[in-house]
Amino acid sequence: MSFPSLTIDPFDEEFLSDPFAYHDELREAGAVVWLKKYDCYAMARFAEVQAALKDWQTYISGRGVGLADFAREEPWRPASLLLETDPPLHDRTRGLMNKVASLASLRALMPVWRTKADALVAEVILKGEIDAVEALAEAFPLRVFPELIGLREEGLEHLIPYGTTAFNGFGPRNRILEQSMADAQEAIAWVAESCKRENLKSGGWGMQVYESADRGDCSPEEAERLVRSFLTAGVDTTVNGIANLIHAFAENREEWAKLRADPSLAKRAIEESLRWGGVVQTFFRTTSRDVATDGGMIPEGSKVLLFLAAANRDPRKWEDPDRFDISRNAGGHVGFGFGIHQCLGQMVARLEAEAVLCALLAQVTEIHATGTPQRRLNNTLYALAELPVSLTPAG
Numbered sequence: 001m002s003f004p005s006l007t008i009d010p011f012d013e014e015f016l017s018d019p020f021a022y023h024d025e026l027r028e029a030g031a032v033v034w035l036k037k038y039d040c041y042a043m044a045r046f047a048e049v050q051a052a053l054k055d056w057q058t059y060i061s062g063r064g065v066g067l068a069d070f071a072r073e074e075p076w077r078p079a080s081l082l083l084e085t086d087p088p089l090h091d092r093t094r095g096l097m098n099k100v101a102s103l104a105s106l107r108a109l110m111p112v113w114r115t116k117a118d119a120l121v122a123e124v125i126l127k128g129e130i131d132a133v134e135a136l137a138e139a140f141p142l143r144v145f146p147e148l149i150g151l152r153e154e155g156l157e158h159l160i161p162y163g164t165t166a167f168n169g170f171g172p173r174n175r176i177l178e179q180s181m182a183d184a185q186e187a188i189a190w191v192a193e194s195c196k197r198e199n200l201k202s203g204g205w206g207m208q209v210y211e212s213a214d215r216g217d218c219s220p221e222e223a224e225r226l227v228r229s230f231l232t233a234g235v236d237t238t239v240n241g242i243a244n245l246i247h248a249f250a251e252n253r254e255e256w257a258k259l260r261a262d263p264s265l266a267k268r269a270i271e272e273s274l275r276w277g278g279v280v281q282t283f284f285r286t287t288s289r290d291v292a293t294d295g296g297m298i299p300e301g302s303k304v305l306l307f308l309a310a311a312n313r314d315p316r317k318w319e320d321p322d323r324f325d326i327s328r329n330a331g332g333h334v335g336f337g338f339g340i341h342q343c344l345g346q347m348v349a350r351l352e353a354e355a356v357l358c359a360l361l362a363q364v365t366e367i368h369a370t371g372t373p374q375r376r377l378n379n380t381l382y383a384l385a386e387l388p389v390s391l392t393p394a395g
């Protein structure tokens with residue numbers, strides 16, 4: 001074994017509470033390292049992570065993008081037809097989902113989302129001190145996302161626990177995963193029911209997937225599983241994207257002042273928060289062949305852990321990478337991945353964040369942290385449980 005061997009455990013509670021504290025060690029150890037605890041390889045530098053994401057023929061997703069190797073063990077639920085597949089199947093499913101999740105349909109919704117975000121901030125601001133996770137980061141996606149998909153109204157409280165569990169499922173069977181699995185049994189059943197055609201409203205993205213099936217682009221069974229992808233990936237991610245954005249400004253008040261002075265920086269600020277915040281920390285790939293690297297040979301069938309969040313703060317790529325700086329052009333970050341699996345819902349995430357940010361900009365002069373943010377440990381997401389802030393109303 002010629003690769004640097006590390007005893008670091010990227011899924012233990014200390015690591016997950018502050019992953020950025022460990023990323024230097026991972027990046028500095030080498031371009032490819034060996035993680036002894038899990039018998040797997042890892043990459044944490046930007047160039048290698050991006051190259052592996054791009055090379056889907058070598059670093060495949062069809063054997064799972066978590067630690068479990070689907071060639072050796074059954075996935076905990078039927079595999080995703082997007083995230084956990086390779087071409088040619090992925091070409092077909094992604095092609096039809098790209099048509100459903102179109103930017104045009106989102107643009108039409110933007111004025112409605114802006115009005116809803118304005119109303120939410122107006123409600124919240126009256127409270128003075130708030131937990132921004134519950135009051136904004138969870139509340140806003142739950143006001144717009146279910147309607148976008150066309151979900152029934154009852155049971156929406158299951159969406160976040162379901163996402164949490166699915167993202168925990170990419171890690172090892174540790175205490176965090178066991179606990180969230182135990183807590184999410186009802187949520188799992190609710191999601192399975194909600195993906196059925198009879199439970200989706202007409203006009204929503206969910207029903208549009210079934211309409212693709214009617215046209216012969218996929219089978220009705222595939223449609224059901226494709227709708228599940230929206231529900232799995234579309235909520236806990238954006239919740240933490242918005243939470244991280246507010247957290248970034250609460251911690252960097254001069255950046256909030258900068259944005260207020262020049263609101264045209266809003267889109268840059270969102271991109272920078274996605275780079276800096278590291279919502280999705282990691283995803284795995286499996287090698288489809290022996291891969292020769294500078295450090296040696298990675299054998300076929302190896303699991304490789306890609307540290308997206310470490311790549312997004314790699315000093316080889318970014319100047320002063322730990323600084324949240326809204327003037328920076330953070331374009332090209334791998335917070336939404338890269339290549340054929342790059343996030344299908346990235347425009348949903350950006351537009352939700354933009355609606356909230358613009359509403360805050362219009363109504364809030366200052367965002368102060370009023371307590372220590374509390375983390376919610378997750379095997380994949382860098383999640384916040386609580387973010388105490390006070391919002392100073394404008395005018």
Ligand code: HEM
Pocket residue numbers: 053061065082083084094229230233234235237238240241279280283308334335336337338340341342343344345346348349
């Ligand atoms: C801040 C919010 C979000 C972040 C940080 C995020 C991040 C990511 C990342 C890193 C990937 C790549 C996975 C890989 O390469 O294996 C991905 C894929 C995906 N995302 Fe997102 N995501 C977000 C929001 C959303 C939303 C709102 C939706 C649904 C509307 C969504 C649906 C998906 C789907 C279906 C895939 C799989 C795509 C494929 O394999 O072709 N995501 N996301």
